[in-house]
Amino acid sequence: MDEKVCGYFISTDKSKLNFNVIYNFIANTYWAKGIPKSVMQSAINNSMCFGVYNAHNEQVGFARVVTDKATFAYLADVFIVPHLQGNGLSKLLVKTIVEHPELQGLRRFLLATSDAHGLYAQYGFKPIDNPALLMQISPGNVYGENNSET
Template sequence: MTVNTSDYSISTDKSKLNFNVIYNFIANSYWAKGIPKSVMQSAIDNSMCFGVYSAHNEQVGFARVVTDKATFAYLADVFIAPHLQGNGLSKLLIKTIVEHPELQGLRRFLLATSDAHGLYAQYGFKPIDNPALLMQISPENVYGKNNRDTY
């Protein structure tokens, strides 16, 4: 699936992804700082991925969805290149994801974030009504640092 504007496109074609761009951003992010390359590659291989590209096919953004495409999805690793933030690309990316035909009719679509709540709220995301319903396993120092409560 590809969505085009005059200046940018969003594609689910994994062959277009620039692993180095993705890895360099994610490995320095607050949520996955220090993630090993092999782990990031496995995450991409086993997820539904959305790449954001300039008119010159430069990758400028990314998001991935972990899903069974029937009942559940988890949005992760969302980013737009810092020099392009504030230009509506995040909105286009999230809109494209939540409207994707294979992600309709899900019982639950989750994400974890410490920022951009206002962006996600525009597309129906809201705080969990009863956080006690969800539990997690979150080992300490999984990527060589304590990142258990960073988002």
């Protein structure tokens, strides 16, 4: 699936992904600081991935969805490279994800964010109705740094 707008396009074709771009960004985030390359590669291999590319096929953004494509999805590792932030690419990315045909009719679509609530709210995400329903195992510091999940 490819979605094109303003000289940029989004693709779910994993063969287009530039692992170095993804890893170099994610390994320096607050949520996955220091993630080992092998863990990031496994996360990509086992997720539905969305790459954002410019007209020269250079990767400028990414997101992945952990899903069974029937009942549940979790949106993770969303980013647009810093020099292109603020020009609508993150909106295009999230819109493309929530409208993807394989992600329709889900019982629950989750994400965690500390700083982008406004972006996700535009596409139907809202605070958990009953947070007491959700539980987690969160060992913390799994990559050797102080981090929290997005």
